[in-house]
Amino acid sequence: xxxxxxxxxxxxxxxxxxxxxxxxxxxxxxxSLAGRTLVPAEHAVQLRVGGFGGADGLAEYLRENRIxxxxxxxxxxxAQISANAAAASRLSGVPLLALRRAxxxxxxxxRWHAVASVAEAVAALGDMPRRVFLTLGRQELLPxxxxxxxxxxxxxxxxxxxxxxxxxxxxxxxxxxFEEVQEAALLSRHGIEVxxxxxxxxxxxxxxxxxxxxxxxxxxxxxxxxxxxxxxxxSVEAMIERLVHALPPL
Ligand code: NAP
Numbered sequence: 001x002x003x004x005x006x007x008x009x010x011x012x013x014x015x016x017x018x019x020x021x022x023x024x025x026x027x028x029x030x031x032s033l034a035g036r037t038l039v040p041a042e043h044a045v046q047l048r049v050g051g052f053g054g055a056d057g058l059a060e061y062l063r064e065n066r067i068x069x070x071x072x073x074x075x076x077x078x079a080q081i082s083a084n085a086a087a088a089s090r091l092s093g094v095p096l097l098a099l100r101r102a103x104x105x106x107x108x109x110x111r112w113h114a115v116a117s118v119a120e121a122v123a124a125l126g127d128m129p130r131r132v133f134l135t136l137g138r139q140e141l142l143p144x145x146x147x148x149x150x151x152x153x154x155x156x157x158x159x160x161x162x163x164x165x166x167x168x169x170x171x172x173x174x175x176x177x178f179e180e181v182q183e184a185a186l187l188s189r190h191g192i193e194v195x196x197x198x199x200x201x202x203x204x205x206x207x208x209x210x211x212x213x214x215x216x217x218x219x220x221x222x223x224x225x226x227x228x229x230x231x232x233x234x235s236v237e238a239m240i241e242r243l244v245h246a247l248p249p250l
Contacts, residue, residue: 002025002028003027003028003069003250004028004030004068005067005068005069005243005247006030006032006062006065006067006069007031007071008070008071008072008073008074008081009031009032009074010036010074010075011074011101012176012177014073017071017073017099017236017240018031019043020240021243026250030045030048030065031045031046032049032052033047033048034050034051034078036137037157038158041175054084055091056088058085058088059091062088062089063092063094068094068095070085070088070089071096071097071098071239072085072096072098072099073239075200076100076101076198076199076200076201076224077198079225082228083228096230097230097232097243098232098233099232099233099234099239102234104199104200104201107213109214109216110212110213111212111218112219113219113221115223116223118140121143121196125147125150125194125196127149130150130151130193131150131194132151132153132194133153133187133194133196133208134152134153134195134196135195136196136197136198141156142164145164145166147166148167150168151169152166154169154170155174156173159171176204176205177203178204178207180211180214181211183211187211188215194218194219194220195208195218195219195220196219196220197221198221
């Protein structure tokens with residue numbers, strides 16, 4: 001007999017956690033992805049891809065598949081699925097643990113401007129043309145069409161299709177992690193003056209933040225959304241430890 005665990009993923013930590021737990025004979029694992037990227041990163045565990053149909057659909061999935069533990073290891077800006085996970089846990093009675101990365105903390109030399117939304121980030125760029133680096137998801141780029149005066153460098157995992165309706169935009173596709181040295185070279189090569197980013201936390205996308213500090217570049221940082229108040233741990237190690245106590249041997 002094994003404990004069935006469903007991990008809601010789409011992050012490097014979720015992948016790492018799944019790979020670590022998959023070698024453990026006490027657990028049967030499934031990792032769930034939303035299906036946002038055309039080709040997901042390689043995973044060595046059982047995958048399911050696509051939405052559940054809201055909190056009710058997720059609750060039904062948990063019951064039907066006799067899941068013993070739901071783990072929300074989604075990105076800190078994926079607020080809808082985290083809310084659904086909390087609601088589905090209540091509806092089904094299946095316990096929930098969250099794996100939440102701590103946000104980056106401002107350091108001396110950082111030129112951060114906190115904003116509450118993508119729309120506020122667009123406004124914070126100002127009226128004067130600037131050279132802007134955007135590292136947001138494809139679906140969050142559209143509001144920048146309201147500020148066509150800027151020169152954009154846009155990096156995404158998949159191509160931005162259709163491209164933004166702005167006269168000056170350069171697109172690059174790449175998948176992290178991104179190191180500071182390479183990020184600094186990219187920012188310098190494109191003469192970037194300001195970055196718009198999320199406070200994702202973790203090391204994989206911190207390179208641009210460190211590079212911006214070193215180069216004196218402004219960062220418009222979109223604040224984290226509110227997430228449900230559920231039991232959470234801050235690292236893969238802590239989650240593995242917590243599971244040992246939460247799921248005693250069968
Ligand atoms: P979201 O707005 O919170 O969720 C929208 C809907 O997508 C959910 O209601 C759910 O559909 C489905 N969904 C989201 N994550 C899922 C998962 N892991 N497995 C199955 N269905 C999922 O999510 P999002 O911000 O678009 O993020 C989508 C995925 O990308 C997440 O896995 C997240 O970890 C990852 N990601 C997000 C960001 C970001 O900045 N938001 C950055 C990096 C990675 P149903 O209601 O039909 O179940």
